[in-house]
Amino acid sequence: MTASVELRDVTMDFAKYRAVDNVSVKINPGEFFSFLGPSGCGKTTILRMVSGFIEPSQGQVLIGDKDMKGIGPNKRPTAMIFQNLALFPLMTVWENISFGLEVRGVNKAARRARAEELLNLVELPGVGDRFASQLSGGQRQRVAIARALAVEPEVMLLDEPLSALDLKLRQHMRAELRAIQKRTNVTFIYITHDQGEALAMSDRVAVMSRGKIQQVDVPQKIYNTPSNGFVASFVGENNKFSGRVSSVSNGLGKFKSDVGEFAVTLGEGVNKDSKCRLYVRPENVVFAAKPKSGANAVPVTVESVSFEGNFATVNMRDKKGHRLSAEVRNDPSNLPPQVGTSTSIVFDQEKALALLDSEAVAYEEKE
Amino acid sequence: MAFKPTQTILQAYSYVFLGYLLLPLVVMCGAAFNDSRFPTILPWNGFTWRWFAELYNDTTIWQATANTGLVAIAVVAISVPIGVAGAILVNSLKGRSRTLLYATMIAPILTPGAVIGISTLLFWYKFNAPAGLQISVLAQTSFIAAYVMLMVLARLQSFDGALEEAALDLGASHAQMLRRVLLPHLYPAILGGAVLAFFQSVENFNATQFTRGASTTLTVYVGSKVRTGITPSICALAAIMISITILGAIIYEIIRRNNLAKAETLQAQ
């Protein structure tokens, strides 16, 4: 069974501040949906409102088109994976998993059987009689997932579940979680501050900052067409240019900065007097010793090159001293320019985005 | 290092101190076996069991012991639920209300037993409840519950609140959550509190003295017998109580060392 989740004009005020500010979003049944944002952006509060531990100050939370107002967490069709997993330390693994069934009055034999079934599902056969403290981090994760699945929720809520794991395990678990979600078709609501995770696992992502949703979209669009400066900065790397839009024509325009005037694509809501910046991703920048006339080009001096494995990062400075970076794939036939070289970088108009400064972020440029 | 000789002196002093603490108890126990009408170990007149026999035949002591037991059981029965309730309540508050509640709860511990006794006596007298062991139970409970509360509160603070939420999230009712998740965590503290309450009640003198009316408890009986003249049968009683205490201390230590070893092997796994 799976259900949709909808937040309608939801606001959450705590004594001293507003954690969630007028958020509306509709999550489809069977969707893997992530809330992505820095600490304090409100994503945890949203999760707790969906699970029923907090009631919104304003607005409605609907699960399966039913208003959840006044319905406690134990009566909602949700199950949560807590950040520290919250496995019951005084119960064995199988007792943990079947706890949801126990409180519903299922008899012991049936519970045990179901627990074993779920342990097989999460690929942990035979650990039923151990205690949580005897398992590794990854194993405990899977027990937590099994425990949540046991109550056959319509919506699974995951609170940064992978943040405590090491890199390799994290990557493995990403795939696992995605596989389990596809297999069970339960709606997953996943919150994280790790953009790689969100982009890799989700059907759609909501980027949040300071209680407001900045953009809801599929991962490719979040990355390639961010709707404002915050999303562009938070997700992936960027070269940023300060300046202003000098001309506008049909979604395209010209951006004038202190190192040149460029042909750019205008982001949402950008026109001539908007406060905005120009964003170009490092991988969309190409080296050209003699750039064609009319192209977007910036003369630079190469400061350092760091080899990162499958790509290299080239750090440069432009004529005004701003730092820029480029990402070059590891290709022996196309080596990055050497340190100290004076050359130019060029980028396409479609890859140059002029985006509104979001009031969500205080911009500090330290150059 | 200049501190070394000081360290030896300090350690010697500590052993002298230990002797200072234990010697009087040894003397008292010894007097229980001395065939001397007046309780003492010197001069030693020979080993005897007669004071234990006298103790055995003293009916008032048996009555007093029974009273002490009943009072202690009643005190445990009332103060443990109250202490647990108080601990849960204070743990869920924050800020000024928490401090205020906490202060009110431990105030009885800081109050002289005489004051507790008299105030309880006077209060229930208004409702025509005369002095007696029931009043003693109420007087003792007022501060013993605070000790239970402190033990449970300490244990509560090591409880991960997320476990409560996880239980609810999985569909448990509040009662089920309490029974299956919170209380199991608290059991060691509740048990410890019950044991502590029991012994605090048995040894209580001041509050009991002012509230007991005509009945008597063991501690009060012994305390007041001094005025009327004592025989070493009191020492026999003391010897028995001290032996029980030593036994309890040994058992406690064994359990403690066992738990320590268990925790270590679990850690190593």
Added chain:
Amino acid sequence: MSELFRRYGSGITYTAVGLTAFWLLILVIFPYAGLFEQSFRPYLPVTEINGPNDHYFLHNYLVLFSNPQDMTFGFGGSGVTIPIPIHLWVFFITILYSSVATLAVLLICYPIAYCLAKVMPSALLPSYLLLLVIPLWVSELMRSFSWYIILSLKGPLTIVLQSLGIITDPIHWTWGMNGYSGIIVGLIYTYILFMLFPIYNAMTSLDSNQIEAAEDLGAGIFKTHWRVVMPHCKPGIASGCVTVFMLSAGSLLVPSLLASPKSRWFTEVIQQWMFETHDWNAGAAYAFILLFTCTAFVTLMMRLFKVGFTDIAK
């Protein structure tokens, strides 16, 4: 409060609040309030209560200042004679000797606490602590009673000293210090562990590196303790002093058991009001005076040592 309902549901919340309210209101607050109120009422036969003669007055408290007796202060035959109200004198003596006992206990315990926390080898510590805790568990009665035996006229102490030739005739051990020597010795022994454990606990949380650092910088023993160890242990010292003082001032067993013909303790006076004179109102007033004194002492200690209220836990 709404937090409680959310977390535990209404049934459990009401139960918890109800039980706690029963405890705090019925067993603590109302009785204390009643005590306070009753202390201002006169001692009347039952029929006259709430009648015309029943009015609030201070008499019960002022009795403390009545019944003067001549007390002579001085040495030898000379000295000054002042009439002092007898109960006031007892009150003063109780406070004085409780303070003396507290100070003595502090001086004895501090080095022990330090030794246990820092000096004693950790292999021996559990056994030492186990032995130490036995007198505590044995009960106040046993502790006081044992000294009764030791200090009795023909008791072990006398016999030992006689056989060693130090004294010839038996001595009334409890008659020293105006008749309070027995009580003071008893108070020290009975309550000393209540000072030791708080200070010991405070000391174990002191990082030994700090002591070594002080040494390293050239501080001697006294300086190190005065400037490094003691400030850290302030809560423990304060807690211990408060506990010992209040137990001593409020003690009934020790002063009764180790009494001398001349000794009288304030709690015994209270007992007298309650069970001999049967004037419960005066007893209430005196009990309140005792409570007030203890509270004042706690506050004084908190100010002096600059510690908060939450340090007086076991």
